[in-house]
Amino acid sequence: MAEEEVNYATVKFKKKKHSQSKVKKEETVYDEVKVKNEAKEQTPDTNDKTSDRTMSRHRHYKQLACCLGIICVMLVLGIIAVTVYQKQLAENQELKKKNEVLETEKKNLTEIIQQMTTSGNELNVSRAQWSINAYCPKDNNNRKCNPCQAGWEYVEPSCYATNDANRDQWKTWEEARENCTGKISDLPVVINEEEKKTVSEKSWNYDGNKGYWIGLRVEDGKWKWLDGRNLTNSSWIDLSPSDGHCAISVQNQGFKSVSCNEKNRWICKKKALSV
Template identity: 45%
Template sequence: MSRKPADEAEGVIEDNEDVNAPVRPEDKAPPDQRLLFSSPSLPLLAVCWILLLLIMGLRIYFSSVISEQNVKLIKENQELMKENQELKENFTKQIKDLEDNCEKFNVNRAQWTIDSYCPADTHKVRKCSACQRGWTKIQKSCFVFHNGEAPPDPKTWEEARENCRGRGGDLVVVHDEEEKNVIDGKITHIPVPNGYWMGLRVEGGTWKWIDGTNLTDASWMEPPAEGHCAVSLGNKGWTSVKCDEKRTRICSQKALSVDDFIQGFNFYRK
């Protein structure tokens, strides 16, 4: 069957369009490779490979970082264990030294107590008393009146109290009228120009003893004034002066009992 002239013209036009169309890479490729270029799964496959490579790279990187951190942590832990061991050994040594020092102190203290309360005479015979040498027993307490210090060593109230504590006592506390009369009478026989500090001072607008009790008889002392402490002038009474002035002092401590001597000797014999 013969083609019509119109059909032949259309065929020529189509052929010309095919000739003038740009040549694509896949058109030059062999038939089997053209399938790859035209496959819709190719971009997805490339993305998967890229993600896989990225994941592997990140895994290698983080594994390296974690490994370095583990090495660092292990090293720091070893250092901490070493420091802890050194601290433990040092602490143990300090405790041992402290125990040794305490034992030596207790032995020395016991020896000092024996020598102070039970001095030996020229025949090495010991005679014990409730108060150490130089202290006077008044009722159940021992007192020492610092009136004959050479050279004179007056102190502020705080300094005087610290000095009494260093002697194993404290500034005197007067509990009743009888004890007050005895102490004032003793001071009258050993007077000093400015009187003796006592363990009484103004706290919060109230006269208060160092044992925490309040002055019960207001007639013994002038009205309280902040920053003032009490001084005994013997039979001339008590007076209030500023605590930073300097005076001598009366120290006191509890008189030892028979039980105290027994405990002291038993400890010393251990």
């Protein structure tokens, strides 16, 4: 009310002419002032209510957003948990299958080992009996053991067998070695000059044969014995190493280099029996 009276008093300071219009203006001004004042009086309440509504809405939105966020997090965690579970389930099934396969293989191997053990024992007994008969033949119900079996010549500490096969039965180097292996022996590995002389003496030269296969061939550009040793005395062989070549022993001529695919007679060697 104080502000209305001040505004009204201010209007009275205008000139007295046209008093009626002044009065009307005064009333108009007064009314306008009053309206303005009323508006001013009402504005704070309206603003407060609007602000409260806005804040309430913000709170609701925040709560809703928070709820939605929690739901999203729970969904993500649920998806992760399901994925991990499915992965572990698949891995467990895979491990179970592998375990079943391994159990089956173990069972099969066990059966094979048992069969091999049984047959191996029988084979060992057969070999032992064969060795006894070969090295210790019966003579009038008495056995006399020899360092070498029948058909082999004893030159301490080894036994040698010279294979004088007919021409149509000559063999390549590989075939000759297989024949010796079947006799529990191998092509000769010559250790020293004395053994070289022994092997040379058994390399008889007849029926057009070139010589007898021995356990010496070219590997990686070097002459090597079957036991892995290199040939250290180059004077023992007539030619330098050449791929695909093996050595034969020729009587009174030492060792010669020929193609491993040639067919020749051969000599086998194995350790003598101690008697």
